[in-house]
Amino acid sequence: MTASASEQPLIPQPPTTVAALRQAVAQIAPAALPAFTRELDQAADQARLGSDLAPLQRFTAHWSVYVQIQRQPRLAARFAALEGQATTADAQEARRAAAEIGRILDEARAAVAQGMR
Structure with missing residues (x-):
């Protein structure tokens, strides 16, 4: 038995990179792009000020989960x-x-x- 179209993911889960996540958000939830961009800017500023990649890692982790949910x-x-x-x-x-x-x-x-x- 095959799953209906509404049960199939809209897109494959993208790699956990900013570029791939941006493209996925643009495709499945374009209204979320301003929040994506705003949060990316904040994470980049925090990473730069703290000389630490953790803010960017948290950003990609958060948006990967968002895409995982929204693509279904x-x-x-x-x-x-x-x-x-x-x-x-x-x-x-x-x-x-x-x-x-x-x-x-x-x-x-x-x-x-x-x-x-």
Whole structure:
């Protein structure tokens, strides 16, 4: 049995480089490009001021996870719905939504780490 088109990733997970991530964001979530650019500029400034690559590594790790989620339409829609629930639902529902968001992020981080091997 094959997966439906809505279950297939829009693009392959890109390498964890700024250029590849920028291209992926432009393709699957162009509205996020201003945030990508702003955060990249901040990370580059922090790296330069601290003579440390950690801010750029955190930036690429964050955006790799973002792309991992957003390239999967059903998962991205579920993630967005959960974000809404976490901010608008009663406390119990908000906790459940936050827990599921955490699981999705953990799975996305693991998938990105697996792809880097």
